Amino acid sequence: MENIRLLFIDDEVNFRETVVKRLAKRGIVPEQAGSGEECLSILEKRDIDVVVLDIKMPGMNGIETLHHIKEKYPKIEVILLTGYAATQDGVEGIKAGAFDYLSKPVELEHLLSKIKQAHEKIRRMEEKRREAKSRARMKQQMITTERLASLGTLAAGVAHEINNPLAIINESAGWMELLLKKEELAEMPRKQDFEMALDKIKKGIDRAGRITHQLLGFVGKSDSVLSEVDLKEVVDESVQLINREAADKKVEIVQEVDPSFGTIWSDINQLRQVLINLLTNSIHATGSGGKITIILERVGEEVVLTVRDTGEGIPKENLERVFEPFFSTKSPGKGTGLGLFVTRSIVEKLGGKIKVESRLGHGTSFFVNLPKYHEIKEELEENDHFDVLGIINKGLP
Ligand SMILES: Nc1ncnc2c1ncn2[C@@H]1O[C@H](COP(=O)(O)OP(=O)(O)O)[C@@H](O)[C@H]1O
Ligand SMILES: [Mg+2]
Structure with missing residues (x-):
């Protein structure tokens, strides 16, 4: 029998003890007391499910006690x-x-079945409460996801708009740099100050450029070109691109590729960006002497790309957040917090899934599951249209 926590209150000691004994024989061992006051003081200390309460008692009667309990x-x-x-x-x-x-005299079977019914009601209510809670949580999660998605779309659109003025600033800064090198300005007063300011401008452009580049990768627009892709080649290319950074940090990169690994139908440029984002993060997280392993396997109709590192790992509380836009634990010069956000967007756009596992102090693995064949879904293409007004009308987070 389920554990029912019962409290039995009656001022007639003989009656009470007899019932309690008989209940105990049937598997329910109640707490007991002889007055409403005692009942309330027991409830202060104990967790009780069901109270059996006599109405006619000296002092606080049953009805009054009931009011207090409820x-x-x-x-x-x-x-x-x-x-x-x-x-x-x-x-x-x-x-x-x-x-x-x-009504007294009470028949034991009758009492027992009432107690069970009461307990069943509590169980049902508890279940309802749990369901309502989990529904509320799910709804909250959906709202958050939706908000993040529209925020991302908006950010990507803004990035696109910013790219043009950024290019103009960049060009002008380059022109000024050339100008400063000219003979006629050799004796220019405070020339060094100008050069220093120019240097700051160039660093700023660089940083802004990195952000817009990442954001635009997220939109991916028309460059979503599907073709037969040899993932092994993409891995090789990406490793070549970041090899220098890895070598500087004395981080070794190894590949484990299933020899029967063929080609997949996907977007080569976007896959390259995925790999570079994951590898860059791993290099950042891994100290000298560390190792990054890239694994390519075929699992049924899917391929799995794993990037595993022996780096610092991700604390549990951050695991859910690493894919959020602008979530970064790096200094502003080093991280934009967009890498994994963009990575996940691309992977999902290509019909795949990305997962992370990590042990703090031991390392991190990112698993990218991709379908062998992928048809671009219409809804995903629709997402490519940038609709600021729509988003603003819907209300920003
Ligand atoms: N391989 C990894 N090892 C440890 N932490 C990681 C790894 N990859 C990502 N992270 C964490 O996730 C955060 C977000 O990553 P990302 O979206 O690429 O942004 P960024 O690299 O610009 O900070 C990082 O700042 C870091 O805290
Ligand atoms: Mg990154």
Whole structure:
């Protein structure tokens, strides 16, 4: 039998002890007491599911006690015991929130089944509460995801718009740099100050450029070109691109490729960006002497690309957040917090999934599952249209 935490309150000691003994024989061992006051003091200390409560008691009577119980512990169910033919009391009790009432003399089987019913009601209510809670959580999650998606789209659009003025600033800065090198300005006053300012401008452009580049990668627009891709080649190319950075940090990169690994139908440029983002993160996280392993396997109709490092790992509380836009633990000069956001967007756009596992202090693995064949979904193409007004009308997060 399920564990029912029962409290039995009656001022008639003999009656009470007899019932309690018989209940115990049936697997329910109740707490017991002889007054309403004692009942309340026990409830302060113990977790109780069901109270069986005599109505006629000296001091605080059953109905008063019931009021106190329902006010303070609304989840507790109360079964009242009324005197012989005192139906009126019982009805009053139900109005005050009692589960039910039984008239004395009470038959044990009857009492037992009422207790079980009351307990069942508590269980059902608990289940309902849990369901409501998980529904609310799911809804919240959906809202968050939606907001992140529209934020990303907006950010990508802004990046696109910023790219043009950024190019003009960049060109002008380059022109000024050339100008400063000319003979006619050799004796220019405070020339060094100008050069220093120019240097700052160039660094700023660089940083802004990196951000817009990442954001635009997220949109991917028309460059979403599908063709037969040899992932092994993409891995080789990407490794070549970041090899220098890895060598500088004395981080070794090894590849484990399933020899039967063929080609997949996907977007080569976007896959390259995925790899470079993952590898760059791994290099950042891995100290001298560390190792990065790239694994390519075929699993049924899917391919799995794993990037595993022996780096610092990701704390549990950050694991869910690393894919959020602008989430970064790096200094502003080093991280944009967009790498994994963009990476996930690309992978999902290509019909795949990305997962992360990490042990703090030991290393991190990112798993990218990609379908062998992928048809671009219409809805994903629709997402490519940049609709600022729509987003603003919907309301920003
Ligand atoms: N391989 C990894 N090892 C440890 N932490 C990582 C790794 N990859 C990503 N992270 C964490 O996730 C954060 C977000 O990554 P990302 O979106 O690429 O942005 P960024 O690299 O610009 O900070 C990083 O700042 C880092 O804290
Ligand atoms: Mg990154």
